[in-house]
Amino acid sequence: MPCETKLEAIARDLRKTARYFREGWNNNALQAFIRDGGCCAYCGKLLLDTYGVSKTATVDHLLPRCTYPERGWNVDNLVPACATCNCIKLDYDPSDKGGRELEITPEVRLNLVHKAKAEIDRISKARVSEDDEYWEREFQIARPLFQEAVAKYLKFKECASAV
Numbered sequence: 010m011p012c013e014t015k016l017e018a019i020a021r022d023l024r025k026t027a028r029y030f031r032e033g034w035n036n037n038a039l040q041a042f043i044r045d046g047g048c049c050a051y052c053g054k055l056l057l058d059t060y061g062v063s064k065t066a067t068v069d070h071l072l073p074r075c076t077y078p079e080r081g082w083n084v085d086n087l088v089p090a091c092a093t094c095n096c097i098k099l100d101y102d103p104s105d106k107g108g109r110e111l112e113i114t115p116e117v118r119l120n121l122v123h124k125a126k127a128e129i130d131r132i133s134k135a136r137v138s139e140d141d142e143y144w145e146r147e148f149q150i151a152r153p154l155f156q157e158a159v160a161k162y163l164k165f166k167e168c169a170s171a172v
């Protein structure tokens with residue numbers, strides 16, 4: 010039995026026995042989660058270990074749906090993703106527009122995941138450092154104003170006690 014057929018059968022059985030997956034999950038997404046052990050493909054976070062985290066589990070279309078609508082919900086093109094990683098990746102195409110004819114074998118999927126992961130890391134680092142620079146600039150403006158405020162209050166207290 011090929012792996013794909015077995016995966017399908019295992020997912021079907023799981024949906025039969027667990028209402029959580031039967032009622033709340035897309036069948037193909039569930040297959041991708043079983044295949045990848047339920048971890049976010051990009052940051053490795055375990056998504057199906059605790060209930061709270063499981064509520065933010067999403068499935069990512071590795072080759073984005075908007076560019077490759079013909080891939081639909083093919084299991085080959087789906088990977089588990091935490092909401093954070095998925096929101097950063099969005100419609101990024103790790104195949105650089107070469108995904109039309111691509112056959113997504115496990116090796117190809119791994120390469121695409123690595124490429125997307127690098128892009129996610131790059132974007133989140135850039136966001137953090139932009140954020141850092143922004144707050145440092147604002148802090149430099151705020152610091153003398155804070156000192157002024159302290160001085161103003163001290164002066165007020167002095168005057169008040171002199172009365």
Ligand SMILES: [Zn+2]
Binds near residue numbers: 049050052090091
């Ligand atoms: Zn993640």
